[in-house]
Amino acid sequence: MTRALINVPAKAQRAEVIEIKTLVSHPMETGYRRDNVGNLIPRDIICRFVCTYNGVEVFRADLFPAMAANPFLSFFTVATESGTIEFQWTDDHGNTQTASASIEVE
Amino acid sequence: MSGPTKDLRIGNTGALVLAILSLAASPAWTTEIPAADRRSGYEFMSPETKAMQDDDGSNPGMFWVLDGEALWNSKDGASNLSCADCHTSASMRGVAVHYPVFDVDYKRPIDLGERINICRSKRQNATPFRFESKELLALTAFVAHQSRGAAIQVTIDERLRPFFAIGRELFERRQGQLNISCAQCHDDNWGKRLAGNVITQAHPTGYPLYRLEWQTIGSLQRRLRNCLIGMRAEAYSYGAIEYVELELYLAWRANGLKIETPAVRP
Numbered sequence: 001m002t003r004a005l006i007n008v009p010a011k012a013q014r015a016e017v018i019e020i021k022t023l024v025s026h027p028m029e030t031g032y033r034r035d036n037v038g039n040l041i042p043r044d045i046i047c048r049f050v051c052t053y054n055g056v057e058v059f060r061a062d063l064f065p066a067m068a069a070n071p072f073l074s075f076f077t078v079a080t081e082s083g084t085i086e087f088q089w090t091d092d093h094g095n096t097q098t099a100s101a102s103i104e105v106e
Numbered sequence: 107m108s109g110p111t112k113d114l115r116i117g118n119t120g121a122l123v124l125a126i127l128s129l130a131a132s133p134a135w136t137t138e139i140p141a142a143d144r145r146s147g148y149e150f151m152s153p154e155t156k157a158m159q160d161d162d163g164s165n166p167g168m169f170w171v172l173d174g175e176a177l178w179n180s181k182d183g184a185s186n187l188s189c190a191d192c193h194t195s196a197s198m199r200g201v202a203v204h205y206p207v208f209d210v211d212y213k214r215p216i217d218l219g220e221r222i223n224i225c226r227s228k229r230q231n232a233t234p235f236r237f238e239s240k241e242l243l244a245l246t247a248f249v250a251h252q253s254r255g256a257a258i259q260v261t262i263d264e265r266l267r268p269f270f271a272i273g274r275e276l277f278e279r280r281q282g283q284l285n286i287s288c289a290q291c292h293d294d295n296w297g298k299r300l301a302g303n304v305i306t307q308a309h310p311t312g313y314p315l316y317r318l319e320w321q322t323i324g325s326l327q328r329r330l331r332n333c334l335i336g337m338r339a340e341a342y343s344y345g346a347i348e349y350v351e352l353e354l355y356l357a358w359r360a361n362g363l364k365i366e367t368p369a370v371r372p
Contacts, residue, residue, distance in 0.1 A: 003172055007163035021161075025169040028321075069321035070166040072158075 002026065006087060008101040012079035020051065020059075021074045024089050024097060030065040048090040049073060054083035079105045137293055138359075139307055146363050147306040147371060150297070155318070159370035167247065167316035167368025170240075170323045174248025177241060183232025189245075192229065198252035202365055206354045208265045215269050215350050219246045219325065237344035243323050247314045250367035257364055258311065260357040269347075273355030276348060282339030288352075303372070309360035310353060312369020323368060326353055 007021040024046065031043025043065065051059040058077045086100040148156065158164050178189045206215040209224070216224070222245050223234035235242035262270045277288045291300065292308035299305065313326040320328075327349045331341040342348045 003169050005163050005168060007161075021163050023164055023166060025166070068318070070169065072164055072166070074164075 002097050004087065004089070004097060004099040006099050006101055008085055008103055009079075010102075011104045011106065014079060014081075014105050016079045017076050018079050018103075019074060019076050020085065021072070022049075022051075022087055022099075023070060023072045025070050026089070026091070028063075028065075028067055028069045028071060032065065044092055046071060046089045046091050050088045050090075051075070051077075052086045052088075053077060054081065054085075058085075079103065081105050139293055139296070141362070144309065144360065144363060145307060146309055146311045146360075146366065148311070148366060148369065150304040150306050151370075151372065155370055155372055159312075159366070165316070165368060165370055167314075167323055167370060170244045170247040170314065170316075171251045171368055173240070174244035174246070174251075177245050178248055183226065183230030185229060185231045187230050189225070195248075195252060198249050200253055200256050202250040202253040202367065203256050203259045205260070206350050206357065208263070214347060215266055215354050217326075217350050217353055218250060220345075220350075222246060222249065238325060238328060243314045243325060246325070247323060247368050250313070250365060253365045254367055255364055257362050258357055258360050260354070260361055262354075262358055266354065269351045270354050270358065272348075273351035273353070276352050277355055282334065282337035284337050286337055288333065308356060309363050310356050311360060311363050312366035312371070314367065315369040315371055317371050319372065326356075 003025045005023040007019075009018050012018050026046050027044060028046065029041055029044040031040065031045075033041050035041055045065055045067070046063050049059075049061045049063065049071075050057060059075045061073060063071060082103060082105045084100050084102050087098060089097045091097075148159065151159075159167075162168050175195070178195060181188045181191070202218055205218045205221070207221075208214070209216045209221075211224075212220075219235075219237070219242050222242065226232045227234050235245070280287045280290075288308065291305050296305050296307045310326050313329070314323045315329075316323045317329075327344055330349055330352060334341040
């Protein structure tokens with residue numbers, strides 16, 4: 001079961017700098033480890049994270065095998081208008097996990 | 107030239123004998139930590155790791171609590187019952203603080219995970235979860251999480267007394283190739299460092315907990331296995347009574363400290 005926890009302020013002043021925190025459950029298997037009979041465990045990581053604010057991309061990150069399991073990302077953006085902030089995590093197999101939060105800008 | 111060499115040899119042997127004597131002379135018993143000085147492992151962590159635990163949005167242990175909540179509400183087994191069909195989650199508040207407890211059928215103390223599995227096999231007529239399985243850790247984390255902030259309150263009654271005595275003896279017994287006891291680190295040398303890590307007082311306040319080293323959540327039994335392997339002693343297999351006896355002593359020793367489940371530890 002993949003889960004995402006996101007933290008976006010529900011309300012903000014216009015032009016205020018807001019912090020967004022995201023945590024997603026994922027094993028982030030590096031592809032370098034071996035199992036108990038010596039076979040390589042196939043790589044399985046989230047390789048891309050994208051955050052859009054009312055459809056406009058405000059933050060993007062490429063992730064690599066050195067990242068820990070359940071990656072936590074925190075970043076800042078400017079509260080421009082009320083609307084929806086959407087998050088998308090994409091793994092090696094092209095599967096995506098999405099989450100969204102609404103924000104009210106006064 | 108032979109004189110000084112010989113002297114040196116004697117000197118070295120003398121020092122070695124002294125060292126052995128002082129080791130042998132050091133008391134086998136250790137000093138218990140006074141109640142006022144008892145502190146959770148949380149207090150020894152860096153501000154960053156504390157912040158990670160404190161914010162449910164950054165504490166990865168919350169994934170298991172959420173999965174546990176889903177399991178709590180899902181029907182299972184031949185009885186087709188969910189945990190929620192019999193218990194409210196609010197009724198679980200204050201439950202974890204008393205564990206391990208004595209079980210009359212098993213005639214021995216059981217931990218919270220075993221209690222969940224007993225409920226599964228007796229009431230739900232479902233297969234018990236494997237030790238250290240994702241499901242058992244999730245459900246245990248969910249139940250223990252209901253007691254977050256409540257003080258540990260373990261009472262040792264007559265039935266528990268023999269198990270408690272064994273737990274304490276296990277904690278104080280020197281074992282493994284390094285020939286050290288749990289107490290030598292956690293009673294006598296807490297607050298000091300073992301390589302890069304601070305030695306804590308070994309209070310089981312936040313289990314199951316998320317360990318950054320493991321990159322996952324784990325039980326107290328997994329943690330105790332880690333410690334035993336570190337002492338180069340042979341670890342018991344999961345579910346061994348020795349772990350529950352140790353937990354009984356540790357939980358009693360941590361009485362008054364608050365439950366943190368799911369805690370985060372380095």
